[in-house]
Amino acid sequence: MTGDLYTANMNDAQRAYFYSEYQRLRKDEIAGILFAFFLGGFGAHHFYLRRNGLGILYACFCWTGIPSLIALVECFLMPGRVREYNTLLALQLQDSILRGVPVLAPMAPDASPFTVRTCGQCGTPMEQEAVFCTKCGARAA
Numbered sequence: 001m002t003g004d005l006y007t008a009n010m011n012d013a014q015r016a017y018f019y020s021e022y023q024r025l026r027k028d029e030i031a032g033i034l035f036a037f038f039l040g041g042f043g044a045h046h047f048y049l050r051r052n053g054l055g056i057l058y059a060c061f062c063w064t065g066i067p068s069l070i071a072l073v074e075c076f077l078m079p080g081r082v083r084e085y086n087t088l089l090a091l092q093l094q095d096s097i098l099r100g101v102p103v104l105a106p107m108a109p110d111a112s113p114f115t116v117r118t119c120g121q122c123g124t125p126m127e128q129e130a131v132f133c134t135k136c137g138a139r140a141a
């Protein structure tokens with residue numbers, strides 16, 4: 001991965017966080033192909049890349065056998081789709097870290113919008129789910 005491109009303006013803590021999150025959340029090309037090949041008729045390869053709408057559509061029509069046929073063709077498209085997913089993931093992580101906005105907000109636990117969070121280092125107000133301070137780059141407690 002050419003992660004240096006994304007972490008050029010980060011401090012060490014931010015960079016370490018970027019790489020650990022990227023490794024945790026990135027998708028695998030081989031896994032994508034295997035999902036499409038063996039479970040594609042149920043939309044598994046779409047759920048794998050968080051295309052839940054398509055996944056549900058495939059699952060609903062799995063009894064027709066048509067999704068299975070389409071999924072076989074899609075085996076060849078999976079490497080490109082997985083790479084695209086990972087690129088978007090890296091961009092999203094970079095954006096979240098540098099702007100101090102929630103990282104992958106939909107997966108973050110609920111937090112009260114009425115509690116003001118501030119950076120322990122410099123006292124700058126922070127977004128509820130932000131991991132790093134936008135001003136000093138300190139990791140939130």
Ligand SMILES: [Zn+2]
Pocket residue numbers: 119120121122123124133134135136137138
């Ligand atoms: Zn700060």
